[in-house]
Every structure is written in C-alpha cells, then in structure tokens.
Amino acid sequence: MIGQIWRWLAQRRLTITFLLLGTIILLFIFVPLTKTLFSSSPSLLWETLLEGEVISSIWLTLYTALLATAVGLVLGVPLAYFLARHNFRGKRFVEALIDVPIVVPHTAAGIALLFVFGQNFAIGRAFHSIGIDFVLSVPGIIIAMLFVSVPFLINSAKQGFEKVDERLEKVARTLGASPWQTFFRVSLPLAKGSIFGGSVMMWARGISEFGAVLVLCSYPTIAPILVYTRLEEYGLNYALPVATILIIICLVVFVGLRSFAYRREKA
Amino acid sequence: MIEIKNLTVDLGSFLLKDINLKVEKGEYFIILGPTGAGKTILLESIAGLYPIKSGEIWLDGREVTALEPEKRGIGFVYQDYVLFPHLSVKDNLIFGLRQRGRPKEEMQRVTEWLAELLGITHLLERRPDTLSGGERQKVALARALSVSPGVLLVDEPLSALDPQTREGMQQELRRVHQRLKATIIHVTHDFEEAIALGDRIAVLNEGRIVQVGTPEDIFRHPNSEFVARFSMTHNIFAGEVHQSSDGNTIFAIDDSEFEVVTELRGRLHASIRPEDILVSKEPLISSARNSLKGTITSISDHGSTIHLTVSTPLDFVCIVTRRSFDELNIEKGVEVYITFKASSVHIF
Numbered sequence: 001m002i003g004q005i006w007r008w009l010a011q012r013r014l015t016i017t018f019l020l021l022g023t024i025i026l027l028f029i030f031v032p033l034t035k036t037l038f039s040s041s042p043s044l045l046w047e048t049l050l051e052g053e054v055i056s057s058i059w060l061t062l063y064t065a066l067l068a069t070a071v072g073l074v075l076g077v078p079l080a081y082f083l084a085r086h087n088f089r090g091k092r093f094v095e096a097l098i099d100v101p102i103v104v105p106h107t108a109a110g111i112a113l114l115f116v117f118g119q120n121f122a123i124g125r126a127f128h129s130i131g132i133d134f135v136l137s138v139p140g141i142i143i144a145m146l147f148v149s150v151p152f153l154i155n156s157a158k159q160g161f162e163k164v165d166e167r168l169e170k171v172a173r174t175l176g177a178s179p180w181q182t183f184f185r186v187s188l189p190l191a192k193g194s195i196f197g198g199s200v201m202m203w204a205r206g207i208s209e210f211g212a213v214l215v216l217c218s219y220p221t222i223a224p225i226l227v228y229t230r231l232e233e234y235g236l237n238y239a240l241p242v243a244t245i246l247i248i249i250c251l252v253v254f255v256g257l258r259s260f261a262y263r264r265e266k267a
Numbered sequence: 268m269i270e271i272k273n274l275t276v277d278l279g280s281f282l283l284k285d286i287n288l289k290v291e292k293g294e295y296f297i298i299l300g301p302t303g304a305g306k307t308i309l310l311e312s313i314a315g316l317y318p319i320k321s322g323e324i325w326l327d328g329r330e331v332t333a334l335e336p337e338k339r340g341i342g343f344v345y346q347d348y349v350l351f352p353h354l355s356v357k358d359n360l361i362f363g364l365r366q367r368g369r370p371k372e373e374m375q376r377v378t379e380w381l382a383e384l385l386g387i388t389h390l391l392e393r394r395p396d397t398l399s400g401g402e403r404q405k406v407a408l409a410r411a412l413s414v415s416p417g418v419l420l421v422d423e424p425l426s427a428l429d430p431q432t433r434e435g436m437q438q439e440l441r442r443v444h445q446r447l448k449a450t451i452i453h454v455t456h457d458f459e460e461a462i463a464l465g466d467r468i469a470v471l472n473e474g475r476i477v478q479v480g481t482p483e484d485i486f487r488h489p490n491s492e493f494v495a496r497f498s499m500t501h502n503i504f505a506g507e508v509h510q511s512s513d514g515n516t517i518f519a520i521d522d523s524e525f526e527v528v529t530e531l532r533g534r535l536h537a538s539i540r541p542e543d544i545l546v547s548k549e550p551l552i553s554s555a556r557n558s559l560k561g562t563i564t565s566i567s568d569h570g571s572t573i574h575l576t577v578s579t580p581l582d583f584v585c586i587v588t589r590r591s592f593d594e595l596n597i598e599k600g601v602e603v604y605i606t607f608k609a610s611s612v613h614i615f
Contacts, residue, residue, distance in 0.1 A: 167349045170316045173336040174343040175363030176414055185366070189353050 033247060040241045048241035054226065058249065061223040064138060065206030068145035069153070069199050076154040077195060081187065083154075084161035098155065101148050109147055110215025117143060117216075140217035145206035152205055153198040160194025161187060193261065200257045207250060268292045269313075269418045269450065274322030276312045278305050283312075283474045286322070290418070290452060295444050297461040298454040299485075300471030301493050306454040307346070309471070310420045313452070314341045326417050337366075342416030346423040348403040350395035356406050357391040363414040381409040384443065401432035405439065412447070421453045425460055437463060437615075458497045462486065462536050463615045470494055482536075499574075501538040502583055508535050508614060518612065523581050525557040525607075529614040536615050541586040543611040546575060547604050548595060556609040559583075563601050577605050 009016065040048075048054055083095065101109060117124045117134035124134060134140040164187050172182040188195075210224040218225060223246050231239035274286040283305050290296040300306050311317035313324060315336035324332045331339045351359050358365075360381055361374040382388040385405040395403060404424060411419055424440065425433045441464060444451055454471075455461055461468050462482040470478040470491050477491045478484075486503045489495040506520030508531055518527045518537045527537060545551065550558055561579035573592040575585045583605055587595070597603060 165349060167345055168351060170311070170314075170336070171343060171345065171349050171410075172351075172362065172366075173316065174314055174339075174341060174416075175366065175410070176337045177363070177366040178335075178337055181366050185362075186351060 033251075036240070036244050036247055040244050044241050045244060049245055053221075054223075054242055054245070057221050057223045057226045058245065060138075060141070060220055061207050062249075064141040064222065065145055065149075065203050065209075068142045068149060068206045069203045071142070071146055072150040072153045072202050073195070073199065076150050077157050080154050080157035081161050081183070084158050084164075085166070098151050100151075102151050106148055106209065106211030107215055110144055110212035113143060113147055113212065113216060134216060136217050136219055138217075138220065141213050141220070141222060144212035144216045145209050148209055148212050149202045149205035152201040153195070156198025156201065157191060157195045160191030160198075163194070164190045193264065197261055200254070200261070204250065204254055268327055269452070270323075270325040271313065272323040272325070274309075274312065274324070275320040276305070276308060276317065277320050278308055278474075281305070281474050282320075283309055286476055288469060288476065288479070290450060292327075292450055293448040294450055295441075295464055295466045296450075296452045297465035297468040298452065298471055299458065299461040299465075299468050299494070300454070300456060302456050304456075304471050305474060306456075306471060307422050310343070310422050310452070310454055313418075314343050314420055315339050316343070340414070340417045342411035342414065342419040344404075344407050344411050344419070344421040344424055347427050348395075348400075348407040350398075350403055350406055350410070352395055354395075355391070356387065356393050356395065356398070359395065359406055359410050360391075360413050362410065367414070377413055381413060384412075384446070385409050385439065399432070400428050401436055404428065404436055408440075408443065412443070412449070418450045418452060421451060423455055424453065426455070426457065440464060458486075458494070458501070459536070459538065459613075459615045462503065499584060500541060502541060502544075504537045504581060506535070506537060508532050516609075518614065520581065523559070523579060525559065525612070526609040527612040527614055528610045531614055538613045538615070539583070539607055539611055541574070541584045543607055544583060544585040545606040546577070546585050546587055546591075546595065546597075547606065548597070548601075550604050551606045553606065554608075555606045557612075558604055558606045560602065560604055563597060563599055563603060566599055577603060579605070 083091065104112075114135070115121060117127065117140070119125060119128050119133065119135065127134065127139075132139050134143055168186050168190070169182050172186045173179075177185060208224060209222075210228065213222055214225055214228075221229070223242065227239050227243045227246065230242060269288075269290045271286055271288040274283065276283040276286075286309065288296075288298075298306055298309065308317050312319045315331070315334060319332075322332070323330060326339065326341070331341075350356075351362060354362065357378055360378050364374045364377060378391070379388075382391055385408060387402065387405050387409065390398060390402055390406065395406070398406065404427075408421075408424070411421075421440070425436055428436055437460065440451075440453070443449065453464060462485075465482055467479060467481055468485045469476050470485065470489075470493070472491045472493055478489070478494070480488075483505055485494060486498040489498055504518070504520050506518050508516060508518050508527065508529060510532075511517045515526050516529060517524050518535075520537075529535075545555070550560075559579045559581075561577040561581075561583070563575055564578045564582070565576040567574045571589055572586050573589060575587060575597075577583045577585055585605060595603075
C-alpha cells in the first residue's frame with residue numbers, strides 16, 4: 001500500500017514539484033491582497049469613501065485612465081494593424097520601441113515627457129497656446145498614463161490582427177469591399193476580442209500608474225498618489241483604507257471585464 | 268472573356284513568366300500544374316490581390332490591370348473556403364451586396380436564388396464553423412457568385428474535401444457552370460479533375476504555360492513530363508457511359524466497349540491503372556468482366572517491371588513483372604488477351 005503511494009508520487013515528481021513552486025508564487029500574490037482587504041472594517045471603508053478627497057481622486061483616476069485608453073485606441077489600433085500586415089526594414093526596431101515604456105522606470109518616463117510637454121519646450125508651448133497644459137493638470141495625467149500603458153493595447157491588438165487570415169480580407173476585396181470597408185467589416189470585428197482585452201489591460205495599467213504621473217502632475221491627485229502621500233504624512237492607518245478601496249475597485253472592474261470577455265469568446 | 272497578356276509575377280524563389288491565356292465567355296478553363304507551381308499566386312494576380320511585375324489583364328474588352336480588386340468584377344474561391352467566421356451563412360452570401368449598398372429586396376432575392384441553386388437553404392442561419400467541408404465550399408461558391416462576377420477564379424476547390432464529397436462537389440461545379448454559363452478559371456494539380464471538368468486545360472510547369480488544349484489534346488499528346496507521366500500510368504479514355512439492354516453499365520469508345528461500375532452517365536472518361544490489367548496468351552476464365560484481344564505494339568524495360576502497350580486497337584499500357592514477362596515468352600507483334608475487373612475502371 002505504502003509502496004503503491006510512493007510509486008504514484010515518484011511517477012509524478014515533476015508535476016508535484018512544479019505545483020509546489022507555483023503555489024508559493026500564487027500565495028505571494030494572494031495573501032497581501034486579501035490581508036489588505038480584510039484589515040479595515042467595512043464602516044471605516046465607507047467613511048473613507050465618503051471623504052471628498054478620496055472620491056474625487058478615485059473618480060479622477062478612473063476617467064483619466066479611460067481617456068488615455070480612448071486615445072490609445074484611436075492612435076494605437078491603426079499602428080497595430082499596420083504592423084500586423086506589413087513587413088519592412090526596421091520593423092523589429094519599431095516593435096522594440098513600443099515596448100520601451102514597459103521597461104524604463106516610470107519616474108524616468110515622466111521626466112522624459114516633461115522634456116517634451118513642459119512649457120519650456122516647443123511642443124509644450126504649442127499646446128499651451130491652444131490652452132492645454134500638461135504640468136499640474138489633467139492632460140498631464142492622461143499623457144503619463146498613455147505613455148506607460150499603450151504598449152499593452154498595441155501589442156494585444158497587433159496579435160489579434162495577425163490572427164485574422166489575410167485571405168479573408170482578400171476575399172472581401174473581390175466581393176467589392178474597399179480597403180476601409182474591409183477593415184471595419186472584417187479585420188476589426190475579428191480582432192475585437194484582442195483589442196478589448198488590450199484595452200482592459202491598458203486601462204488597468206493606467207489606473208495603477210504612479211511614477212510618471214507623480215513627475216508631471218502631483219495635483220490634482222490620482223488615487224495611487226493619494227495612498228502614498230497619506231502613508232508619508234499620516235502613516236499606515238490612514239493610507240490603508242484608501243489602498244483597500246483602490247484594490248476592491250480594480251478587482252471588481254478587472255474580474256467583471258474578464259468574465260465579460262470570456263463569455264463573449266464562448267458565445 | 269478574359270485575356271492575360273505576357274503576365275510576369277515574382278514569387279520570390281522563382282518567376283511566373285510570360286503567361287498568355289485567353290478564356291472565352293462561358294468556358295470552363297483549367298490551369299493544371301504540380302503542387303508548388305505558383306497556381307494560387309497566379310489566380311491572386313489575376314484578381315488584383317498580388318502585385319504583378321509586368322503584363323496586362325483584359326476583362327470583356329476592358330483593361331483591368333491597374334484596377335483595384337473590388338473594381339474588377341472577378342470572383343475568387345479559395346481552396347479552404349475562407350468564409351467570414353463572424354457572420355452567418357446568409358450574411359456571408361450578402362456581404363458583397365451590402366458593401367455595394369444594394370437594396371434589401373435584392374439581397375433577399377439573391378440569397379434565395381443562390382441558396383436554391385446550391386441547395387444550402389437549410390444552412391442560411393448557421394455559422395461557418397458548424398458546417399462540413401462540402402457545405403463550406405458551397406457557401407464559398409455562392410458568396411463568390413453573389414456579385415455576378417465576370418470571371419470566377421477557383422483555387423483547388425476539391426482538394427480539401429474527402430473523396431465522396433469531392434465527386435458531389437465536382438458535379439456541383441459543372442452544374443453551376445452550365446446553368447449560369449459562367450466563365451470559370453479553376454486551378455488544380457489533379458489530372459482527373461482537370462479532364463473531367465475542363466473545356467480546355469493549360470498546363471503550368473516551372474513558371475510557364477507549357478501547353479494549352481482540350482483534355483484529349485493534353486492526355487493524348489502531352490508535352491510535359493508532369494502530364495506524360497500521369498497519362499502513361501493511367502490509361503485514360505474518353506467515351507460514353509450507358510446502360511446496356513441486359514442491365515450492365517457499359518463504357519463505349521469507338522468500336523470498343525467494356526463493363527464498368529458507376530452511377531454516372533453520358534460523355535465521360537475512364538482510367539485503368541496499368542498494374543490492374545492481367546496479360547495472358549490464352550483467354551482467361553475468371554470473374555473479371557472485361558477481356559479484350561490485342562497486339563503488343565511496344566515493350567519497354569524498366570528493370571524489375573516491363574511496360575507493354577497492347578493495341579485492341581485502343582492502346583492499353585500494362586505493367587508486368589520481369590518474371591511474368593519471361594514466363595509469358597512474348598514479343599512485339601504477338602497477340603495477347605488483357606483482362607481487368609469492371610471495378611478497376613475509374614469513371615470521371
């Protein structure tokens with residue numbers, strides 16, 4: 001009997017080892033999140049949520065991230081389609097460039113943006129002349145989020161377009177569809193799952209951005225910065241409820257959108 | 268009518284060079300070539316989906332070389348159907364009309380007409396991924412026909428189908444061609460498919476058209492090894508299948524006839540593999556239904572096998588082993604009997 005169990009285990013050494021290692025990393029993600037969720041009382045969370053500063057920073061975070069995603073859709077999806085359909089010299093360079101915002105420290109990314117969109121620089125001045133400022137203002141939050149999160153959308157959309165058989169587009173053309181009609185009636189509908197998934201990732205990444213936004217715009221204050229300033233100025237007890245609310249919102253949104261996308265994929 | 272003049276296409280590893288073809292209105296035209304001969308690219312070039320190096324394409328007296336694919340009026344059916352996976356069968360059928368902004372009534376009328384023509388009415392609400400290969404091919408064909416193209420290009424339409432579906436689809440293509448009097452260019456690597464369907468055949472080999480002619484021209488006088496090897500090893504005959512008075516199915520050609528097994532009737536082709544034919548000096552008593560008397564007109568030595576041509580006066584190529592050949596003790600000019608089963612004859 002014991003021999004049998006031993007043999008059963010011995011035959012599955014690899015699976016068991018990998019399962020154990022995997023469990024460690026899962027717990028590493030799971031435990032801090034749940035501990036935070038349950039360490040504030042519901043009444044304290046509710047009180048915190050009613051604070052004007054908290055509500056407005058959460059609202060600010062959600063809608064600036066959404067606007068950044070909208071800009072990403074308009075400017076990023078065409079690039080994704082172009083990259084999926086064309087091969088050219090330097091394509092690898094372009095693809096690497098898109099990934100750069102993911103790998104540079106985000107405070108450095110913020111400084112880089114400041115160097116272009118600050119009022120002392122040409123582009124910043126040009127925008128200033130039409131009434132748009134990027135320092136200490138909402139547009140600054142949006143470009144900071146856009147910069148660090150748009151790679152997720154572009155890469156996901158590109159993969160989506162690559163999976164669309166090019167011959168579907170060719171057939172559409174022989175049936176009388178123009179290149180524009182072909183894109184909107186064939187390519188885009190078939191890649192929309194990937195584009196939607198990429199948008200969710202981009203939005204979530206925008207919501208969680210801290211470093212680049214801090215450099216460009218510490219006020220108005222987005223929620224991640226609010227958590228940090230409260231921690232610095234008043235200590236853990238004041239920062240905790242805000243952090244908890246932020247985690248709950250992100251989890252609800254993320255799980256909701258994931259299951260929505262999953263259901264659509266199955267349908 | 269479609270005319271292709273001096274078309275040259277760069278395929279990267281080789282060129283399709285100086286392609287000249289003239290396909291008459293209502294003609295069923297076959298481009299026959301081995302796998303990898305660039306047949307799909309040739310069709311894509313004609314449709315404007317692949318850039319050409321030089322040459323001209325004329326459709327019904329109008330040059331379309333520089334036109335975008337959507338303005339050419341050339342229909343295309345890919346080998347593996349390529350239906351729009353996000354649209355129902357019905358929406359696949361009306362895709363073209365919808366892009367052209369045609370009225371609803373026209374879409375309805377065309378859908379009904381095509382569905383009836385191809386027998387797919389019961390599939391209209393289905394999604395492409397729930398269809399069988401044969402059904403998908405019918406939908407792809409209907410979709411291409413929905414915009415009444417001047418020419419229909421079909422790329423290996425039968426090769427992704429299982430053998431039984433293939434035969435049905437082959438007849439479907441012939442029927443559609445006859446009912447619509449459509450001009451069709453069909454590319455294939457399958458010799459029998461080419462002979463069965465083509466009014467004329469162009470043989471594509473190593474990037475060039477090496478021969479154009481009726482199926483008979485091509486298999487009687489092949490000028491490419493690809494075709495010659497095929498006709499050598501298949502004993503192809505063109506004739507007529509009918510029912511004899513005693514209930515047998517007969518393939519008749521000139522003054523000769525033999526028994527076959529098939530449901531098809533009319534002007535058709537028969538092929539018999541050389542290794543399925545028995546050669547003997549005396550008539551054989553056996554269950555095989557066909558025994559013909561003939562004269563050996565040529566003997567060629569292929570090492571372990573010998574190829575004999577027996578004229579009955581139809582020319583049959585037969586393959587016998589060296590040992591059988593020695594035992595038979597035959598030579599050119601000798602009279603022999605050839606025997607084969609009715610079920611060994613393939614009718615197409």
